[in-house]
Amino acid sequence: MDPAAPPPEIAAWFAGRGWRLRRHQAEMLAAARAGRHALLVADTGAGKTLAGFLPTLADFCPSAGSLPAEGLHTLYVSPLKALAHDVQRNLIAPIEEIGLALRVETRSGDTPSDRKARQRARPPHVLLTTPESLSLLLSYPESAALFATLKRVVIDEVHAFATGKRGDLLALSLARLQTFAPNLQRVALSATLADPDAFRGWLAPWGEIDAVELVLGEPGAPPVVSVLLPEQQRVPWGGHAAAWAVPQLLAQIRAHRTTLVFTNTRFLAEYIFQLLWEHNEGNLPIGIHHGSLSKEARRKVEGAMARGELRALVCTASLDLGVDWGDIDLVVQMGAPKGSSRLLQRIGRANHRLDCPSKALLVPGNRFEYLEAMAAVEAVEAGTRDGEDFRPGSLDVLAQHVMACACAGRFSETELHAEIRASTPYAWVDEPAWARVLEFVATGGYALRAYDRFRRIVRDPDGFWRLAHPEQAHRHRLNAGIIVDSEMLDVRFKNGRSLGKVEEGFGATLSPGDTFRFAGLDLEVEAVRDLELIVRAAKRAGAIPSYMGARMPISAHLADRVRALIVDRAGWGRFPDDVREWLEVQDWRSHLPGPGELLAESFPWRSREYTVFYTFEGWNANQSLGMLLTRRMADAGLSPLGFVANDYALALWGLKPIPDPGALLSPEILAHEWTEWVQNSHLLRRAFREVAVIGGLVERQHPGQRKTGRQVTFSTDLIYDVLQKYEPDHLLIEAAWADARTRLTDLGRVADVLARAARQLVHVRLDRVSPMAVPVLVMIGRESLPAGAADDDLLVEAESLAAEAMRAEERAAEGD
Known part of the structure; x- marks a missing residue:
């Protein structure tokens, strides 16, 4: 039998729909029959999800012989609940039309508790879930028996979470599943991978990248x-x-x-x-x-x-x-x-x-x-892709996973360590690091070990670790998770109908009678109670809630392309007239920042002195650089007054001009000043709050009660101050620093700015605003002046620049 040939039932179903089995779908079927893991990279619309499930459908075809035994056969993991429900809808059609005895269900935070309990006792053949729900399933004592029958894990849209903390959690879960089901096949699907080999390494058990077959999909029609x-x-x-x-x-x-x-x-x-x-x-x-x-x-x-x-x-x-x-x-x-x-x-x-x-x-x-x-x-x-790089697995996620394992039953320190190191993100965890993790989960760490509430696991006389108290399992399942949003308030009508959630910080600004717009509705606040906003329909519009989620910065790859477009004068002809004119006037009045360069412009405006750095390194990196440079300006006596940033540029202003921008950008800024700034700012406290929640040190929920955001912040701030004083090298302080370096400040991209400044800094002193500075400077008016005040002045000046340039061009033409 051809290993890439589908069973006759599936072949007939394809023929009945007028479809053909695509090459990559056949190769995924062959990889499964050879017992290999597989990573499929194929364009959207190429039938990736069906390719991932084809081996499972084939296993349940009557022509395959004896059908798989009852129990969980295939686990599908997706980053979004909506995607799992969509996949369930799309799987039902082939299952019903082929006539397969195959049950498919979803499991997420939205799944009712009675169905979750039934799924553990009598699981479906295929379970569609998320990384967090899978981790919770692994925390139950019956998890070993539940997953013993597992044949395949299909991870969809793997690029969306593998490089972050959710990917860390899933990698640990995969290692545990492989312990329960040694012959388990791992499958991952994606349409957008810049570095497939890095994802093969993540998907494989540590050191077994060659066991993961890379399958490339047939090319599709270009968008x-x-x-x-x-x-x-x-x-x-x-x-x-x-x-x-x-x-x-x-x-x-x-x-x-x-x-x-x-x-x-x-x-x-x-x-x-x-x-x-x-x-x-x-x-x-x-x-x-x-x-x-x-x-x-x-x-x-x-x-x-x-x-x-x-x-x-x-x-x-x-x-x-x-x-x-x-x-x-x-x-x-x-x-x-x-x-x-x-x-x-x-x-x-x-x-x-x-x-x-x-x-x-x-x-x-x-x-x-x-x-x-x-x-x-x-x-x-x-067809160029970009994406985030992999980094070592996070310690707070590892602590949460250890606690989940303890909830499932007692464990051997040596065996669990070996299992954890089998996941690529945690292959770096040596004996000393492992001992620190266990010490943290067991006692909270050296500075907190005197407090009983931080004692979560204890060692048996025979050397195994177990829960300090059975109640710890319930508390873990209430609080486990990787996504730590700001605390939210439920928005409800008086009849109990829920509309969704707004952040507590926004809700704190509202009083009865205030209006806001949410879920496409104009709402009036009737009451604010506990963690709920009670609302009714309003006849007038109000403010729209904003959320503190992380901004998506421009990717380094796309930023490089933008810089190339800016200096490609021959290509400006395809731009609209006003954009071409904007670049032409910038070229005439100042300088165009090309690849490899860092342009700094200095000019007076509205009785202040401004310097704009065109970094193209994203909002996070520019915000971090702004904080560092204003501190340096203050130390140099340059009287800084503020800064504003977008993805492309950073503008600083003060009472005195910056004579040498290059001196501000010396590399030593990352050796001591960045550390001092992060240490004394809110950033490290914010990072610590998140890792303390993920690591289980601080609980957001108790049975029948949920803490407010203020209560969580108060608890984490108190612990943070104790640790900084008595145990500054605590496991979670280390995890918070790791987050501060990467996610919160984009330190790597800040370093890229400094490297460019050292190689090729171009400083232009102007007598007035440049055209390229206008987009970032108009942000000042929105943040610190009456709406429109700065914008109008800037736009008038910008238009006068354009007019001046056109007159100069006309005079030059007349001279010719």
Whole structure:
């Protein structure tokens, strides 16, 4: 029998649908029959999910002989609950049409507790879940028996979480599953991997990368991507919401069957949804979807989309991955795409078929975002991917996993250590590091060991570790998780209907009678009680909640492409007139920052002295650099007054000019000053709060009671102060520093700025604002001055610069 040939039942099903088995699907089937792990990298619409499940479907075909025994056969892990539910819908069709005796269920935080209990006692053949729910399943005493029958784990959209803490947790879970089911096959699927070999290494047991077969999918039709430009106005100088495009966007929605409108934040999703409805004279059915809406609201809109009842859906990354709604024929990206892989993923939601090109529109909010959009189009056309690098596994996640293992039953220190080191992210954990982790889980660490509440595991007389008290298992399951959002308030009507959640910080600004807009509704606060906002419908609009989630910075790859576009003077002819003019005037008045260069401009404006650094290293890195440089300015007596940053530039201002920007950017800033700044800022406390929650040192929930964000912060701040004084090398302090270096400050990209400054810093002293400085400087007016005050002055000056340049050009032409 050909190992790549499907069973006759599946072959007949393909033929009945007029489909053919694609090469990569056949290769995935052959890899499974050879007992190999596999990583499939294939374009969106290539049937990746079906390829991952084909071996499972084949196992349950009657022609295969004896059917698999009852019990859990295949585990499917996805980063999103919505994706798991979508996959369940799509799996039901082949199972029913082929007539397979195969039960499929989902399990997530939304699953009712009685169903969860039944799944542990009588599991389905295929369970669709998330990394967090899988970790919780492994914390039950019956987990070894539950997973003993497991044959295959299918990890979908692996690029979305493997490089972060959720990937750390899943890698540890995979190692545990392999202990329970030694012949387990690991399968991962993705459309957007820049470095497949790095993901093969993550997927494989440590040191067994050659056991993972790389399967490359058949190429699909290239996507059709274009940039939307204003019809009646110029590309804006500043802003990122792209509100100018709403009338044109509605025309596009009318011209297509179903449009998916992506935004980069939940605030922007609510804002764009509001603007669309204000201009929606034809009452087109338009919905909204983001992670803070209630489960009921999300399911309702997902069902409406699946049934083809909506003409458009405004959403965030909550629908980035894998959702297969065939009627979508246009994807719109509002604002900058930030990365080619993310954009490719979103584009793939349109015309979700390999032989049908996806269609997408990019809508820039300002002129820099126009260049970013153009760079993204070029990256998509070239098929270039980008993504985050892998880093060592986090200690707080490891501590949570150890606690989950203890909840399942007593464990051998040596055996669990070997199992943990079998996962690639934790292969670095040597004996001393392992001893520190166990000491932390057992006592909280040296400085906290006197407090009984931090004692979670103890050693038996025979050397095994077990829970200090059975109640610890319940407390762990209540609090376990990797995603630590700001504390949230439930938004409910008086009848109990939930709309979703807003952050506690936003809710604290509201009193009865105040209005706000959420879930596309205008709401009035009736009461604020405990962790709930009781609301009713309002007749007037109010503020839109903002969320403190991490900003998506422009990728290094896309930033390089933007810098290349800026200095490609021969290519400016394809840009709209106002963008080309903007670059021409910048070239005439100052300098264009090219690849490898760091441009610094200094000029006076409104009785202040400004310096703008064009770093192109993303918002996080620029914010960090701004904090460090203003401290240096103060030490040098330059009287700094503030700074503002976007993805492309950092602007600082003060009472005195910066005579030598290069002196501010000396590399020693990262040796001591960065450490001192982080130590004395809120950043390390914030990072410690998150790792303390993940590591189980501080609990957010007790039975029947949930702590407020203030209570959690008070607890973590108290412990943080004790540890800094008595045990500064504590395990969680180390974990907090690791987060501060990577996620919170983007230290690696700050270092790249300093390296460029050392190699090629170009400093231009001007007598007035430069055109390229305008997009970042208009942000000052929004943050610290009456709305529009700075913007109007800057735009008048910018337009006068353009007019001056045109007059100079005319005079030069007359001279010729």
